[in-house]
Structures are given as structure tokens and as C-alpha cells.
Amino acid sequence: MSMLTPPGMGGKYRITGDRYPRMRRPRNRRRIVVAAVGAVVALGLAGWGTVQLIDVFSGDGETTTAGRKTDCKPVPGASAQPVVMLRPAQITVNVYNATPRGGLAKTAADELKARGFTIGKVGNATAAYDKKVPSAGLLLGSPTAVKGSFQVLGTQVKGTTSKTDARKTADVDLILGTAFTTLAPKPAADAALAALAKPVPVPSGKC
Structure with a gap:
């Protein structure tokens, strides 16, 4: 009888040999771990796919593979600024000099006339300015000049400010200030006028 056989046990219960039986790890544990990992991966892929579908069907712009929008659709008919239909010849400009430099108003008025504007009064600014x-x-002009004459005339002089008054006429005052040196270069002014006629569409804002 082997020394491993407990006392009182023999026959078929007798243990032979001088080593303990090797205990093996149950094989079903490995299967459970593999199955759990597979389930987590499947759930992650399903969740990612759901987010992608929601983004595609609810978004207005184009998307990248990561689901982030890269472009926005413009609002039909919307623009960065209203289309200006006035031509320089339709705008009467009064040019006034508010600086101590003599002859500035006449020089600016002659250049504006050469660029197609209609010139009204030319002289020194009033005491108020x-x-x-x-x-x-x-x-300076009526409130109706804000989205028309001011925009067109503003393309000719960089760094201007604007103000409205109670006049009922369509003419506009250009009061030359301390920082004035010369009109904007004609090519740059012409490009700015062209941009007013063809404003850039405004994005939908849902990007």
C-alpha cells in the first residue's frame, strides 16, 4: 500500500505511486475570459457605429471618418452683408476737411470724381467736427445710407467711422480726419466694390 493511501482505505480507493496527482486548471475558465473580451469588443463597435449613424443623419455638414464635421452648408440667400446695388455715380459726396492741412478736401474730391462719384460741396468742416x-x-448721412452709400464710399477710404443724422436727403458727407493721408489705391478700392456686389454666403452655424 502506498504511503499516500489514507488509513482504512484500500481496494479501488488505494493510491499507488509516490506522487500526488497533478491538478489541472479547468479549461472552461479560459473560454469564459475569451467570451467576455469578445462581448466587450462587440459592444464597443456597436456603440461607435450608432454614434456615426446619428452624426450622419442629424448633421448638415460633411463628416470625416472620425465623425467630425469638416464643412458647413451656406444658408440659401444669406450673405455676409447685403448686396449693394448703388454705383458710385449714384452717390453724391460732400467732402470736408477737418484737419489743419490746406487743400485736402479738394484733392480728395477730385480723386473721388475721377473714380465715378458725384461731388457736392467741398470745403472746411464745421466747428462741430x-x-x-x-x-x-x-x-455722415441719413440712416438709409448705412447699408448703401456708406459701404460704397467706405471702400475708397480706409479706417473711416460712420454716424447718422436727421437729414432727409441722400447725399453723404466725407469729413477727412487727422489720420487721413490719401484715398485707398484704386485697384484695392475696385476689388472691395466687387466684393460688395458678390458677398460671401453665411454658413448655417451648425458645424
Whole structure:
């Protein structure tokens, strides 16, 4: 009888040999681990696919493979600024000099006339604005000039500010200020006028 056989046990219960039986790890544990990992991966892929579908069907712009939008659709008919239909010849400009430099108003008025604007009065600014305009120029006119004449005339002088008054006429005052040196170069002014006629569409804002 082997020394491994407990006392009182023999026959078929007798243990032979001088080593303990080798205990093997149950094989079903490995299968459970593999199955669990596979389930986690499947759930992750399913969740990612759901997010992609929601993004595609709810978004207005194009998407990348990561689901982030890279482009926005413009709003039909919307623009960065209203289309200006006025031509320079349709705008009457009064040019006033608010600086101590003599002859500035006439020089600017002659150049604006050469660029197609209609020139009205030319002279020195009134006491309310004389030497009180620090910018390159002040555009002064009725509220209706804000989205028309001001935009067109503003392409000719960089750094202008604007202000409305109670006048009922369509003419616009250009009051030359301390920072004024010269009109904008004609090629740059012409390009700015062209941009007013063809404004850039505004994105939908849902990017």
C-alpha cells in the first residue's frame, strides 16, 4: 500500500505511486475570459457605429471618418452683408476737411470724381467736427445710407467711422480726419466694390 493511501482505505480507493496527482486548471475558465473580451469588443463597435449613424443623419455638414464635421452648408440667400446695388455715380459726396492741412478736401474730391462719384460741396468742416475727427474720415448721412452709400464710399477710404443724422436727403458727407493721408489705391478700392456686389454666403452655424 502506498504511503499516500489514507488509513482504512484500500481496494479501488488505494493510491499507488509516490506522487500526488497533478491538478489541472479547468479549461472552461479560459473560454469564459475569451467570451467576455469578445462581448466587450462587440459592444464597443456597436456603440461607435450608432454614434456615426446619428452624426450622419442629424448633421448638415460633411463628416470625416472620425465623425467630425469638416464643412458647413451656406444658408440659401444669406450673405455676409447685403448686396449693394448703388454705383458710385449714384452717390453724391460732400467732402470736408477737418484737419489743419490746406487743400485736402479738394484733392480728395477730385480723386473721388475721377473714380465715378458725384461731388457736392467741398470745403472746411464745421466747428462741430473741425480738428475733432481722429480717424481717417467720418461718413455722415441719413440712416438709409448705412447699408448703401456708406459701404460704397467706405471702400475708397480706409479706417473711416460712420454716424447718422436727421437729414432727409441722400447725399453723404466725407469729413477727412487727422489720420487721413490719401484715398485707398484704386485697384484695392475696385476689388472691395466687387466684393460688395458678390458677398460671401453665411454658413448655417451648425458645424
